[in-house]
Amino acid sequence: MNDAPRIGVGLDSHRMEAGRRCVLGGVEIPSDAGPVGHSDGDALLHAITDAILGACGEGDIGDLFSPSDPQWKDADSAGFLAEALRRASARGFRPVSVDTVVVAERPRLGPWKERIRANLAGMLGLPLDRVGVKAKTAEGLGPIGEGRAIEAHAVVLLLPIPTQDDQQSRDNE
Numbered sequence: 531m532n533d534a535p536r537i538g539v540g541l542d543s544h545r546m547e548a549g550r551r552c553v554l555g556g557v558e559i560p561s562d563a564g565p566v567g568h569s570d571g572d573a574l575l576h577a578i579t580d581a582i583l584g585a586c587g588e589g590d591i592g593d594l595f596s597p598s599d600p601q602w603k604d605a606d607s608a609g610f611l612a613e614a615l616r617r618a619s620a621r622g623f624r625p626v627s628v629d630t631v632v633v634a635e636r637p638r639l640g641p642w643k644e645r646i647r648a649n650l651a652g653m654l655g656l657p658l659d660r661v662g663v664k665a666k667t668a669e670g671l672g673p674i675g676e677g678r679a680i681e682a683h684a685v686v687l688l689l690p691i692p693t694q695d696d697q698q699s700r701d702n703e
């Protein structure tokens with residue numbers, strides 16, 4: 531039955547290296563270091579993609595886009611998210627709420643988080659108030675605090691896509 535809400539969680543981390551492009555939530559951020567990854571290393575899109583896949587029973591990002599597969603080398607992670615949304619939709623679900631946290635010492639994300647949020651809302655087809663982006667630092671602790679890694683967390687809520695029958699019964703109420 532497709533009538534119950536589904537919830538999914540995603541977590542992703544990447545090593546940061548000097549001279550790499552820094553893309554987060556599909557937004558390119560000026561930075562002297564960026565995430566190392568087989569794809570573009572967009573930890574935030576990877577966490578959201580995993581949360582959606584998990585919520586609709588479609589496995590995880592590594593199953594779908596193996597880091598050992600050359601076809602995903604330097605891939606734009608927006609394509610991963612689009613595929614997760616397509617799979618959710620094929621199972622009769624759509625995201626209605628997405629909340630995220632990015633933990634990074636560098637670059638400082640505070641000035642960028644609203645832009646990232648707006649970009650995510652566009653990609654997810656959601657109004658801005660259903661998408662959250664929190665930017666945290668690690669207070670200098672551990673590899674993230676030392677600027678050597680970045681981490682992103684995401685939680686998504688999926689609801690069944692209303693059918694024509696649902697619409698009709700609502701119109702008749």
Ligand code: MG
Pocket residue numbers: 542543544567571572573576
């Ligand atoms: Mg990743």
